[in-house]
Amino acid sequence: MSKVLERFRPLFQPASIAVLGASNTHGKWGYIYTRNLRDSGFPGALYPVNPKENAVLGIKAFSRVAEIPGPVDLALILLPPPLVEAAVKECLQKPVGAIVVITAGFGELGEEGRRLQEAFAAPARAAGVPVIGPNCMGLVNVLHRLNAQLFYLKPLPGKISILSQSGNLGGNLIRKGMADQIGFAKFLSSGNEAVTTGEELLEYFAEDPETEVLLVYLEGVKDGRRFLEAARKMTATKPIVLLKGGYTAAGVKACASHTGALAGEREVFEAMCRQAGVLRVDDVDDWYYLGTALAGHPLPPGDRMGIVTEGGGLGVIAADACVAQGMQVPALPEEMIAAFNGLMPDRWSRGNPVDTAAGEGKIEALEQMVRSDYFDGIIQLGIAGAGATLQALRAKPEGELSEAERARLRRVEKRVAEELEEAKLLVRLSRETGKPILSADMDTTLSPVAGNPILEYLSAQGILVFRNSFQAAKIMGSLCRYAADRRKD
Amino acid sequence: MSKVLERFRPLFQPASIAVLGASNTHGKWGYIYTRNLRDSGFPGALYPVNPKENAVLGIKAFSRVAEIPGPVDLALILLPPPLVEAAVKECLQKPVGAIVVITAGFGELGEEGRRLQEAFAAPARAAGVPVIGPNCMGLVNVLHRLNAQLFYLKPLPGKISILSQSGNLGGNLIRKGMADQIGFAKFLSSGNEAVTTGEELLEYFAEDPETEVLLVYLEGVKDGRRFLEAARKMTATKPIVLLKGGYTAAGVKACASHTGALAGEREVFEAMCRQAGVLRVDDVDDWYYLGTALAGHPLPPGDRMGIVTEGGGLGVIAADACVAQGMQVPALPEEMIAAFNGLMPDRWSRGNPVDTAAGEGKIEALEQMVRSDYFDGIIQLGIAGAGATLQALRAKPEGELSEAERARLRRVEKRVAEELEEAKLLVRLSRETGKPILSADMDTTLSPVAGNPILEYLSAQGILVFRNSFQAAKIMGSLCRYAADRRKD
Incomplete structure (x- = not known):
């Protein structure tokens, strides 16, 4: 010693x-x-x-x-x-x-x-x-x-x-x-x-x-x-x-x-x-x-950020914040746009931020981006909303729920199981690629970790979900600057 | 029309x-x-x-x-x-x-x-x-x-x-x-x-x-x-x-x-x-x-801020943040120091930030400060901690509490009643003096408003409690700048 x-x-x-x-x-x-x-x-x-x-x-x-x-x-x-x-x-x-x-x-x-x-x-x-x-x-x-x-x-x-x-x-x-x-x-x-x-x-x-x-x-x-x-x-x-x-x-x-x-x-x-x-x-x-x-994420190998979102405004705020923090938000390469056309609804943004406009294909797109050589890290928006809804529904004992509420609970539980699989995939992708994937979700603002299965899983991995995209971009900027300093040493 | x-x-x-x-x-x-x-x-x-x-x-x-x-x-x-x-x-x-x-x-x-x-x-x-x-x-x-x-x-x-x-x-x-x-x-x-x-x-x-x-x-x-x-x-x-x-x-x-x-x-x-x-x-x-x-506070008539806290570190952060935001944190006048010596425990800070070192007299000192001509607004730290504790205790049905837990619940309820009176006084003082009093409390970070009697009362008055003193100072700085612009017009 x-x-x-x-x-x-x-x-x-x-x-x-x-x-x-x-x-x-x-x-x-x-x-x-x-x-x-x-x-x-x-x-x-x-x-x-x-x-x-x-x-x-x-x-x-x-x-x-x-x-x-x-x-x-x-x-x-x-x-x-x-x-x-x-x-x-x-x-x-x-x-x-x-x-x-x-x-x-x-x-x-x-x-x-x-x-x-x-x-x-x-x-x-x-x-x-x-x-x-x-x-x-x-x-x-x-x-x-x-x-x-x-x-x-x-x-x-x-x-x-x-x-x-x-x-x-x-x-x-x-x-x-x-x-x-x-x-x-x-x-x-x-x-x-x-x-x-x-x-x-x-x-x-x-x-x-x-x-x-x-x-x-x-x-x-x-x-x-x-x-x-x-x-x-x-x-x-x-x-x-x-x-x-x-x-x-x-x-x-x-x-x-x-x-x-x-x-x-x-x-x-x-x-x-x-x-x-x-x-x-x-x-x-x-x-x-x-x-x-x-403590929870790998350091980004560079400062080229991919942004993936289900809603436009939050993606815009994230893009602005990334650039203000000194990072790049590069355009999507043509072949990726072509590939995403097959994944996402017609109204998708066709650019970075990738905005699925509340449609399918977000996680599949994210996987292609983080595995590609074009991006050093990902900011992705929306991850634990169903978990937050589940928390709210469970505040009432199941015996007191109406039939409609019970049916809703079943639907939400199914969506929570999907969200949990997505969260596990994000953790695995980040570990495999050595690139940070920061998640933000406004729905979790007042959703305590305890009782939200997605947040509980992520916390156990040492990963906190940010309340909004601005905050995620700010912290990603600090990770980039620290990583750049370390590369210089 | x-x-x-x-x-x-x-x-x-x-x-x-x-x-x-x-x-x-x-x-x-x-x-x-x-x-x-x-x-x-x-x-x-x-x-x-x-x-x-x-x-x-x-x-x-x-x-x-x-x-x-x-x-x-x-x-x-x-x-x-x-x-x-x-x-x-x-x-x-x-x-x-x-x-x-x-x-x-x-x-x-x-x-x-x-x-x-x-x-x-x-x-x-x-x-x-x-x-x-x-x-x-x-x-x-x-x-x-x-x-x-x-x-x-x-x-x-x-x-x-x-x-x-x-x-x-x-x-x-x-x-x-x-x-x-x-x-x-x-x-x-x-x-x-x-x-x-x-x-x-x-x-x-x-x-x-x-x-x-x-x-x-x-x-x-x-x-x-x-x-x-x-x-x-x-x-x-x-x-x-x-x-x-x-x-x-x-x-x-x-x-x-x-x-x-x-x-x-x-x-x-x-x-x-x-x-x-x-x-x-x-x-x-x-x-x-x-x-x-x-929407919830009057505009500060100037930029001289009083800071009142029960703990030193948070007061230091608030003082730094106020100055960084272009506000002043003036020294306490001699007569106020003399008056506060009679109110607070011996170990109080004898300066601005007024740090009671977890002792008595915080709200009384605040009242003298906001009523004086020396300060245009107050940032005060700690307001709803007992309310947050009450929330946590009430998560368990009272019938399931042990005797010690029930005794604790009674003590916390008494402290909540005191906090509520303090919150009411702060609202009244702000209205009477026309000066903003912003409160921050780290204990409320994950305490939802619903179920915390102090936060519920303040929200009904249109007042949000900030999570930390830095955030309160940042918003106070914006209020000051806006008020100064309005005075120029």
Whole structure:
């Protein structure tokens, strides 16, 4: 195991955890974290530490860390700010392998807070023990069944990890992923980064074999050179999607009071990201959709896009958006037009976008396009509409349906089975050709993944369906730019 | 009644409708349109026209339009292309007040199609009868209970109308609105615009007293000067949000095969929009969210934004996005900081964004900010999270809940009641101060409006909650720019 993986093993894969400040009082963070640790099915030893309790949530409690009989890999500190310095020193003495200080009220509050923070940071630094926080929300390691987090986050296992200075942003993203049945590997909220910095954690994720795509939210970088080197090392093999807070004077001020970070100059930072091959986004939605797209689709070998649609307007919007994103929407070669004339109704568009005008032949045309040498990727519109209708119909128990409604249900079920076959074919085509096929469907806007058989199948393949063609084109544009950068390296 | 309102009365408020091509065959468009007209509760006379049937869907049918005993305001033509010319001529002879040709297969197919199209367009033009289409999806007038549309669209009554060359785009938007419980006034899909053009329809909507915000999707403008004049007239009193298809060479080609429109040069068109005060968007989501925001919120009197949040990261993203959108995020005045120290927990941010760090006092601080002279609008984060939790809990019948779950349900219900009071206060504050308060909540990403009491209340006030702070800031930026333009006029 490499040095950095070994160093952070007690943090991400602890065999034992001490919870300092564990509590039986409902609603307290010391209660919530202990409950989440227990309920996540953590397979190791759990040691609540609280001098006033014999047990917390039915688990034997200890009055001090020193009293814990076995070794302690990870110490989670949830005590009030004045008690944190002594608690960290107690942990270092035990010794423990890693510490997470959840408690807020340090560097983000100004001078006095910075002094309090340094009082526990300095000895930890001297001891060489990783310390996450303070003012953070903890961490999740899905495969290790570790949920040391304020939110109860239990996503499916996946290839995406999150490193976020904001616990809320990362936590919200995982909750979105849980609703979408998208998997994650690890999530760490780094807070004020008093001891262990984002740069060092980036080195960890670069080597972590379970992380294939990393989503980063950060407000400030302490060591620009180290960040750049770690990022460059990582992007040689796996992508980083970065949401940067503190991009404007107002944002910089907000960062200072949020995590105490000194957000730097925009231009310098952007140049650094470009050099390091980091994908930068401004919007939380883009952060999520680009991250999942990188994990779920192959990179396009070029920028020539085929667009396939059942309705004209959405195809037009997609074509405009593709070009605005720097991609090409080439004309269909003559022989393809001739072939499609035999597949599609007379009123088909005879061009790219291929608009079947709500007729037959869409998937057959798509297959010819993606298998040809003329296109590097496909944006296709409409995939799970019958699934959304099925969801709506099933909201009513079948016993209460009228005869006409039951007949409709049977018809919709048949169409859902067809849609599911189409979705399977798209996944297979993308894998066989190594080209991305992004799907968008406005009918799924308010259709949750759970209960829509087509969306459930695609999510299990790591594939999200976009709400509209503009969004699909935007993400395809980012995939193209990233792929082009990778080809240059 | 003005001339243009009078001219289009038979189209939008018909007392009687003839459906040429009405059918008893399940799945045929002649069946679907007749069913939708009937099921929308249309209060006037409905005359199916089909020489092979005595009745369609139980309604007495006529073999020709001439045989219909009373007057016919609106004729809806669903016949195959070769029969359309004779049908239009028959309608003109009756005479009818307006015609909608749903049938596709005309100008969008090239030279031969254009000839077929002109064969019925020329006599209609000579007779001075408005003709919508061909290659369109029809229209909806919510207050008149008229649904002459392929989709069954039955939104709540509202102030937003849609004029779209693409029936799919407009129809999808209304379906989204139906899910969000957002109201609409009218929707017309104009298709190829062989006789009645978008420019003329724009003149109608400019005068229509039921339309307060107009969403337009168009691919081509036939008469630029007329478009400009109608748009300018309308934007003097109500906003137009325009999604333009055919903005790039690829988009232009796609338009030609979609509605046969000749999309023009981008720069010329953009200049025209600026002159006419038209708000231009590229994304279907922006089209919807900006339209609903214009209908649901007052315009900001300036661009100084207050941001109020329960979590730091989302506040940072909002501050950055506000500045990127050209707005200001001014510092809090000293006296406000002093006042907020008494309201909020010690760890609050002491700046703008006001971050309560998940503590008390958010709404009280917001009230002081919006009532002060320092801020022109507020972006506030978190509003309906308890409502979303309630929805999730209620997915299980109460009888099946464990005791702990029932206790949790009671706690969540109490928090929902508080959230609802907060939402009501926000609406009242916005009305009293004349300043927009936009709310975003990541917890509502996959929480449908139906079943979330806070979202239901806000939708009934015409207010949508954004999924994230970036999106709220983006829309606030558009409101600011539009308001500034209006002040200049």
